[in-house]
Amino acid sequence: MTKRMNVKPEDFLTLTQTGADWRDLDTPCIVIDLARVEKNVADLQAYCDRHQVKNRPHIKTHKIVGLAQYQMAMGAVGICVQKLGEAEIMAAGGLRDMILAFNLVGAVKLRRLTDLLQKYPDLRLAVVADHAAMLDGLAAAAQAANYPLPVWVECDSGHGRNGVTSPAAAAELAARIAAMPGLSLAGLFTYPAAGGRVATAKFLPEAKQLCQARGVAVPVVSSGGSPDLTREEGLKGIDEYRAGTSIYYDRAHIDRFGVSPDQAALTVHATIVSRPTPGRAIIDAGSKSLTSDLFGLSGFGRVVGDDSAVIARLDEEHGVITLSDTPALPYQIGDVLRIIPNHVCPVSNLFARAWVARAGKLLGQVAIDARGRVD
Amino acid sequence: MTKRMNVKPEDFLTLTQTGADWRDLDTPCIVIDLARVEKNVADLQAYCDRHQVKNRPHIKTHKIVGLAQYQMAMGAVGICVQKLGEAEIMAAGGLRDMILAFNLVGAVKLRRLTDLLQKYPDLRLAVVADHAAMLDGLAAAAQAANYPLPVWVECDSGHGRNGVTSPAAAAELAARIAAMPGLSLAGLFTYPAAGGRVATAKFLPEAKQLCQARGVAVPVVSSGGSPDLTREEGLKGIDEYRAGTSIYYDRAHIDRFGVSPDQAALTVHATIVSRPTPGRAIIDAGSKSLTSDLFGLSGFGRVVGDDSAVIARLDEEHGVITLSDTPALPYQIGDVLRIIPNHVCPVSNLFARAWVARAGKLLGQVAIDARGRVD
Numbered sequence: 001m002t003k004r005m006n007v008k009p010e011d012f013l014t015l016t017q018t019g020a021d022w023r024d025l026d027t028p029c030i031v032i033d034l035a036r037v038e039k040n041v042a043d044l045q046a047y048c049d050r051h052q053v054k055n056r057p058h059i060k061t062h063k064i065v066g067l068a069q070y071q072m073a074m075g076a077v078g079i080c081v082q083k084l085g086e087a088e089i090m091a092a093g094g095l096r097d098m099i100l101a102f103n104l105v106g107a108v109k110l111r112r113l114t115d116l117l118q119k120y121p122d123l124r125l126a127v128v129a130d131h132a133a134m135l136d137g138l139a140a141a142a143q144a145a146n147y148p149l150p151v152w153v154e155c156d157s158g159h160g161r162n163g164v165t166s167p168a169a170a171a172e173l174a175a176r177i178a179a180m181p182g183l184s185l186a187g188l189f190t191y192p193a194a195g196g197r198v199a200t201a202k203f204l205p206e207a208k209q210l211c212q213a214r215g216v217a218v219p220v221v222s223s224g225g226s227p228d229l230t231r232e233e234g235l236k237g238i239d240e241y242r243a244g245t246s247i248y249y250d251r252a253h254i255d256r257f258g259v260s261p262d263q264a265a266l267t268v269h270a271t272i273v274s275r276p277t278p279g280r281a282i283i284d285a286g287s288k289s290l291t292s293d294l295f296g297l298s299g300f301g302r303v304v305g306d307d308s309a310v311i312a313r314l315d316e317e318h319g320v321i322t323l324s325d326t327p328a329l330p331y332q333i334g335d336v337l338r339i340i341p342n343h344v345c346p347v348s349n350l351f352a353r354a355w356v357a358r359a360g361k362l363l364g365q366v367a368i369d370a371r372g373r374v375d
Numbered sequence: 376m377t378k379r380m381n382v383k384p385e386d387f388l389t390l391t392q393t394g395a396d397w398r399d400l401d402t403p404c405i406v407i408d409l410a411r412v413e414k415n416v417a418d419l420q421a422y423c424d425r426h427q428v429k430n431r432p433h434i435k436t437h438k439i440v441g442l443a444q445y446q447m448a449m450g451a452v453g454i455c456v457q458k459l460g461e462a463e464i465m466a467a468g469g470l471r472d473m474i475l476a477f478n479l480v481g482a483v484k485l486r487r488l489t490d491l492l493q494k495y496p497d498l499r500l501a502v503v504a505d506h507a508a509m510l511d512g513l514a515a516a517a518q519a520a521n522y523p524l525p526v527w528v529e530c531d532s533g534h535g536r537n538g539v540t541s542p543a544a545a546a547e548l549a550a551r552i553a554a555m556p557g558l559s560l561a562g563l564f565t566y567p568a569a570g571g572r573v574a575t576a577k578f579l580p581e582a583k584q585l586c587q588a589r590g591v592a593v594p595v596v597s598s599g600g601s602p603d604l605t606r607e608e609g610l611k612g613i614d615e616y617r618a619g620t621s622i623y624y625d626r627a628h629i630d631r632f633g634v635s636p637d638q639a640a641l642t643v644h645a646t647i648v649s650r651p652t653p654g655r656a657i658i659d660a661g662s663k664s665l666t667s668d669l670f671g672l673s674g675f676g677r678v679v680g681d682d683s684a685v686i687a688r689l690d691e692e693h694g695v696i697t698l699s700d701t702p703a704l705p706y707q708i709g710d711v712l713r714i715i716p717n718h719v720c721p722v723s724n725l726f727a728r729a730w731v732a733r734a735g736k737l738l739g740q741v742a743i744d745a746r747g748r749v750d
Contacts, residue, residue: 026483026750060691082692083659102659102692103648105709108401130649133708161693162649162657273478274505274537282537284458284477288724288749292667316435316720317457317477317749318536333508334480345691349663350725352747372727372747374663374692375401 007073009034009041012066013356015364020355022362027271027336028285030347031355034363036265037067037247044229044246045075051235056080056099058224058244061345063370064354065093067247078124080224080242084112085373087125091116093369097124099152099222099242101189103134103162110141117145126150126186130163132176139182150186151177152222157203158193167203171210178216187220187239192228200228201236208237227257250344251302252295266354267304267338268347270319272331281309281331283319285339289350290314293343304338305329311339382448384409384416387441388731390739395730397737402646402711403660405722406730409738411640412442412622419604419621420450426610431455431474433599433619436720438745439729440468442622453499455599455617459487460748462500466491468744472499474527474597474617476564478509478537485516492520501525501561505538507551514557525561526552527597532578533568542578546585553591562595562614567603575603576611583612602632625719626677627670641729642679642713643722645694647706656684656706658694660714664725665689668718679713680704686714 017024025031041057048055057071058080068079068090078097081087087100104113104127117123129135129151142149153174156163164170170188178185188207192200200223208218223235224242226249235241245253248266253259270285290300292314300311300319308324323331341347348354349372353365392399400406416432423430432446433455443454443465453472456462462475479488479502492498504510504526517524528549531538539545545563553560563582567575575598583593598610599617601624610616620628623641628634645660665675667689675686675694683699698706716722723729724747728740 024483026487027481028749103657105648105659106402106646108399112401130651131708156651160655160688161690161695162651165651271481273480276505276531276537276540280535282478284480285749287666287668288721291662292669292721293662294667313535315536320536333506346663346667350747350749372725374403374660374725 012069018364028289054240061244085375089370128154130154152186152189155190157200167207170207281321287314301339387444393739403664429615436619460750464745503529505529527564530565532575542582545582656696662689676714
């Protein structure tokens with residue numbers, strides 16, 4: 001169904017510090033296990049293939065051009081980006097098919113949209129919209145670049161963020177887009193509702209039917225999110241899927257969604273810098289490395305090799321670990337801990353570079369190309 | 376008492392994009408009001424002068440070389456940095472007196488310490504320690520640079536992070552440092568206990584007395600933290616104070632510590648990109664801009680001009696604002712909101728550049744020099 005190349009992630013990565021040894025690692029830092037990336041990417045692609053759903057990975061998790069290229073080589077139909085800044089980086093890196101999943105509003109953003117389309121005439125870029133007031137601006141920006149812009153109707157199928165809030169409103173906006181010079185209807189687009197997937201599974205087919213009833217063809221229905229990927233309703237009526245976190249996974253997926261800890265491909269390495277009491281260890285990673293995302297979990301990450309340890313508190317640069325009476329690791333000052341973060345996406349965004357490794361061997365460093373591109 | 380120059384913050388900042396207009400701002404972005412910075416810096420200095428306490432601002436909040444230089448010109452005796460990466464950036468920017476307030480552990484960090492001291496022979500750098508096992512490494516690293524290294528005894532006076540946990544242990548470690556070739560005792564150092572300031576105010580004089588009882592002179596007692604600065608016990612027995620947040624302040628200080636909203640010097644500017652329902656507005660700033668720090672507050676920031684609005688949820692790039700029935704702002708799509716973040720320090724760390732303004736006039740952009748330097 002999709003093209004497969006006999007490639008590895010490292011074939012697409014520009015590595016620096018290739019002679020480094022594990023002892024050279026300066027903490028805190030992030031380390032990506034490429035064997036796990038390879039398995040996670042292959043698993044996602046195989047799962048999508050099996051369900052005859054197109055795979056369009058979301059790059060906001062890794063923000064690395066080379067990993068996006070690897071995902072494409074493994075069968076992805078394109079990528080998803082969350083912000084225009086990410087689109088600019090990915091286009092500069094050679095990616096040529098992307099959905100920009102964020103409402104573009106205002107003169108500055110629309111000028112950048114035109115610039116991007118003019119700079120890369122072979123770029124296939126689609127955007128989202130959830131209200132008619134945006135359409136004139138999008139059409140003008142695209143026409144200035146002489147580019148017929150595909151626009152997705154973003155649907156709030158229960159997530160409570162943006163998106164039209166009813167199937168009828170989705171059909172109404174779809175009809176407006178389809179009728180608008182300079183724009184075309186890309187399809188229906190949603191991020192599924194946490195705890196309300198049945199609502200999502202109901203919303204989209206209904207919206208599609210209403211579109212068809214008014215003579216508007218819906219080319220593609222797109223959903224996303226790693227948590228819902230393997231749930232019963234997750235792919236119902238879906239043509240294309242956008243999963244981000246699944247390339248690395250994280251503690252939220254392990255503790256809440258049944259993912260194996262062996263699939264966690266990104267860890268934060270942190271050094272124990274103090275043992276003020278028998279029950280307390282201090283590491284050099286705080287909220288500026290691990291983020292304050294709790295996701296309903298207890299503690300700010302999982303210490304690899306000691307499930308009984310609780311990362312109880314983060315100051316900006318300190319992590320306070322509460323140890324059990326019989327910790328599974330020695331916790332000596334100077335020891336380096338590996339930590340699976342609660343939520344991997346914002347962690348990856350905090351670092352300029354990541355180390356990459358395979359089978360216990362350190363390969364080098366890679367730039368996190370779109371780090372900090374929230375604009 | 377201290378040197379004062381007739382200067383403004385902008386005298387120390389290297390500005391780019393100086394011709395920009397407010398309409399050119401691309402959101403999300405951060406904007407620093409230099410008139411408020413000026414007042415906040417002057418207030419801190421005057422307060423320290425009035426209490427005859429030396430002012431050593433912590434630069435982890437702003438991470439900008441020029442603002443550190445401005446704080447020095449206004450009377451600071453030096454700066455405090457939290458990580459070696461920050462020390463490297465500040466030294467490269469010309470700062471020459473700093474406390475590095477983090478345990479340096481491991482061969483990589485100690486090699487960098489030597490390198491830093493060798494690179495800047497006129498750098499007056501002091502470090503902290505909270506256990507004797509660190510001292511050999513520190514001494515060797517400093518001796519390799521032929522630098523007599525002042526070391527502070529970090530005391531856990533109730534904050535529950537690192538630090539020796541009793542006045543007796545503080546005196547013991549102080550004596551070890553004072554007796555060690557290549558090191559000298561800088562003094563006693565603490566970050567005060569949240570909700571336990573009385574304990575802090577008791578710990579330090581007791582530790583100092585125990586030091587003196589064994590013939591060890593304590594040159595300086597240092598405390599820190601903007602929240603405790605103006606509290607009754609905050610400066611008791613303290614010779615030098617390290618305040619970081621007070622240069623900008625944030626919502627935690629406004630809502631919890633009685634700071635005026637007019638002192639908030641850093642705001643996140645975000646655009647309303649969707650109004651899916653009458654009660655909901657979506658902005659283009661999420662946890663990758665505002666962070667997930669709640670600090671016990673309700674909502675992820677304060678919308679300037681509408682105290683009734685609640686930033687109820689942050690996804691990575693979306694902020695979901697719940698509006699009251701009678702919102703104080705129009706919340707039209709395309710409107711730019713100014714948001715005072717809950718905790719300003721990690722927000723500043725997320726952006727490569729900040730806009731600076733004074734009296735409603737945009738002056739240009741400044742680099743956040745030590746952004747992301749958690750190493």
